[in-house]
Amino acid sequence: GENVEQHPSTLSVQEGDSAVIKCTYSDSASNYFPWYKQELGKGPQLIIDIRSNVGEKKDQRIAVTLNKTAKHFSLHITETQPEDSAVYFCAAPSGGGGNKLTFGTGTQLKVEL
């Protein structure tokens, strides 16, 4: 099955700076990589995703890059704001032809004023 590793586990940045979270995956057949944001006491919210036929996708201040050769993908948040503070999870298909996702261990992002 798929193995997803996520780094760092915690990340503290100053407001306005950029934040980068990285994930690696093990199954070269994986073709879909979503990122979720989870605020305290709430369910995860899909913020961006990328399919393996593209190398980068951007949505305003958020972007995701994918390196299929190296089997890693990254979340980039520019011009960070306090409301970006949350836990971010990457995910990849669990494999075996099913619908399941395997999640990374999460990154606690703190944007400081």
Add this chain to the structure above:
Amino acid sequence: GAVVSQHPSWVICKSGTSVKIECRSLDFQATTMFWYRQFPKQSLMLMATSNEGSKATYEQGVEKDKFLINHASLTLSTLTVTSAHPEDSSFYICSAKSAGAKEFFGPGTRLTVL
């Protein structure tokens, strides 16, 4: 679009009782729903996959007689925690997706067993 609701948002029950949690897809038909459990400061742990009209598929180590899942329609799945004990206290989150589409999560249910 793609809104998933859960009810209740929190519940407190006595040890030995059963608790039912509902998960609804409000604006789309979900062919598949998932149930997760999350402990504080940890990642999401998949408990089971539920397809409409068929039996749920449980992940290894999850007791199917303990966590009863019913997916009776394309917009509703329920998780019943039977004979709850304090160690069942957790944050339970459902998600839903239609075929080939993205997975969307509900807001979660905080279960506390006294």
